Amino acid sequence: xxxxxxxxAWFLVLPVFAVVAxxxxxxxxxxxxxxxxxxxxxxxxxxxxxxxxxxxxDPSTDLGSRFLASLGRNLLFxxxxxxxxxxxxxxxxLSMPREGWTVAVCLVILALPLLIPWNxxxxxxxxxxxxxxxxxxxxxNSLGFDYNYVSNEFDAWATVIVMDVWHWTSLVALLCYAGLxxxxxAYYQAAQIDGASRWxxxxxxxxxxxxxxxxxxxxxxxxxxxxxxxEPFVVTGGGPGNSTTFxxxxxxxxxxxxxxxxxxxxxxxxxxLIILIVCWVFYTVMTNAGVxxxxxxxxx
Amino acid sequence: xxxxxxxxxxxxxxxxxxxxxLTLGVMTWLAAAYPEAERIGVLRIPTTRxxxxxxxxxxxxxxxxxxIAFVGTDPIATLPxxxxxxxxxxxxxxxLISLVSAVAIFRTV
Numbered sequence: 001x002x003x004x005x006x007x008x009a010w011f012l013v014l015p016v017f018a019v020v021a022x023x024x025x026x027x028x029x030x031x032x033x034x035x036x037x038x039x040x041x042x043x044x045x046x047x048x049x050x051x052x053x054x055x056x057x058d059p060s061t062d063l064g065s066r067f068l069a070s071l072g073r074n075l076l077f078x079x080x081x082x083x084x085x086x087x088x089x090x091x092x093x094l095s096m097p098r099e100g101w102t103v104a105v106c107l108v109i110l111a112l113p114l115l116i117p118w119n120x121x122x123x124x125x126x127x128x129x130x131x132x133x134x135x136x137x138x139x140x141n142s143l144g145f146d147y148n149y150v151s152n153e154f155d156a157w158a159t160v161i162v163m164d165v166w167h168w169t170s171l172v173a174l175l176c177y178a179g180l181x182x183x184x185x186a187y188y189q190a191a192q193i194d195g196a197s198r199w200x201x202x203x204x205x206x207x208x209x210x211x212x213x214x215x216x217x218x219x220x221x222x223x224x225x226x227x228x229x230x231e232p233f234v235v236t237g238g239g240p241g242n243s244t245t246f247x248x249x250x251x252x253x254x255x256x257x258x259x260x261x262x263x264x265x266x267x268x269x270x271x272x273l274i275i276l277i278v279c280w281v282f283y284t285v286m287t288n289a290g291v292x293x294x295x296x297x298x299x300x
Numbered sequence: 301x302x303x304x305x306x307x308x309x310x311x312x313x314x315x316x317x318x319x320x321x322l323t324l325g326v327m328t329w330l331a332a333a334y335p336e337a338e339r340i341g342v343l344r345i346p347t348t349r350x351x352x353x354x355x356x357x358x359x360x361x362x363x364x365x366x367x368i369a370f371v372g373t374d375p376i377a378t379l380p381x382x383x384x385x386x387x388x389x390x391x392x393x394x395x396l397i398s399l400v401s402a403v404a405i406f407r408t409v
Contacts, residue, residue: 005338005348007331026307029317033308043305050368050391057369273361280358288345 089172
C-alpha cells in the first residue's frame with residue numbers, strides 16, 4: 001500500500017476523453033446550463049438561478065410532488081424486484097445441473113429472455129396481459145379474477161413486476177451459477193465428511209463463495225430497475241393515473257411532453273447524482289470486499 | 301457564438317465549469333509530477349487524491365441540494381455594489397460548509 005503509483009499511463013486515454021467530451025461532457029454541461037434557466041424555445045433563455053432545484057425539492061409544488069412521488073415508486077419497485085429476483089435467481093442457480101448436456105440446454109433457455117430487446121419484452125407482456133386477446137389476461141378473467149392492468153393500479157404493478165422478474169431473473173441466476181461453478185470440489189467433499197446438511201453447505205460454502213457475484217447482480221439489477229423506462233412505458237404508459245410512472249418516465253414527460261427544459265434538467269441532474277452515489281458506494285464495497293488488510297494502518 | 305447558442309451558456313455556469321476544469325487540470329498535473337501512494341483513512345478504503353476530490357465534489361453537491369431543500373436561499377446580506385447592491389444568498393453558507401468538508405476529507409479520508 002506504500003508503493004507510489006505512476007499515473008502517467010492515464011494520458012493514453014486522452015483520445016477516448018476527446019470522444020467522450022463530445023458525446024457526454026458537452027451535453028452534460030448543456031444540461032447544467034439549462035437547469036439554471038427557463039426557455040420558451042427559439043434558443044432564448046432566462047436566468048432562473050437555483051429556482052428549479054428549489055421547486056424540485058419542495059413537495060408542496062407540482063414539480064416537487066411529482067419528482068418525490070415517482071422517486072418513491074421507483075425505490076419501491078427496485079426493492080420489490082430485488083427481493084424477488086435475488087432469492088429466485090439463487091434457487092434457480094442451485095437447482096441447475098452441474099455437468100452433462102443439460103447444462104448447455106439450461107444456459108440457452110436462461111439466456112433467452114436476456115436477448116430480447118426491452119420494447120419487445122414490453123410489447124409481449126402488453127399483449128399477453130390484455131383481458132380480451134391476451135393469454136394471461138383472458139385466462140385470469142375466465143378463472144374469475146378481475147384482472148385489468150389498464151384500469152387497476154395493483155394489476156398494473158403486478159404486471160410490471162412479473163415482467164421484470166421474467167426478463168431479468170436469468171441474469172441473477174447465470175451470475176450465481178458462475179459463482180457456484182468456481183467452488184472447488186474439495187469444499188463439498190470436506191462438508192460431506194463432516195456430515196453437513198444441505199442448508200449448512202449452502203450457508204457455509206455456497207453463499208460466502210457467491211458473495212461477490214451476488215453483489216454484482218444486486219448492483220446491476222438495482223441500477224437497471226432504478227433507470228427503467230421502456231418496459232413500463234410500453235405496457236402501462238405510466239398509468240393508470242400516475243401509479244407506474246417511474247422517475248425516467250416522469251423525466252421524459254417533463255422534458256419532451258411539456259418541453260420544460262429547465263425543470264427536466266434540474267430533475268435529471270439530481271437523478272444522475274443519486275445514481276452516481278449508489279454506483280460509487282457499490283463499486284467501493286465491491287472492490288474492497290474480501291481484501292485482507294493489516295488491522296492497523298495509519299494515513300500517510 | 302451563434303452555433304453554440306443551443307448550449308445556453310451563462311456567466312455563472314461558465315465560471316463554475318472553468319473552475320472545475322482548472323481543478324481537474326491541477327490534479328492531473330499533480331498526479332503526473334508527484335506520484336502518490338494510496339492510503340487508508342477513516343472510511344477504511346484506499347483512496348488517492350483523485351478519489352478524495354471525487355468524494356468532496358459529490359458531497360458538495362449533496363450539501364447544496366440539502367441546503368436548498370431544508371434551509372432555502374433567502375438573502376443574508378447585501379453588498380454595496382451598484383445602485384441596488386448585490387444580495388448574497390444563504391446558499392453561499394452551503395458552499396462554505398462544502399469547502400470545510402473538502403479540507404476535512406483531504407486530510408482524513
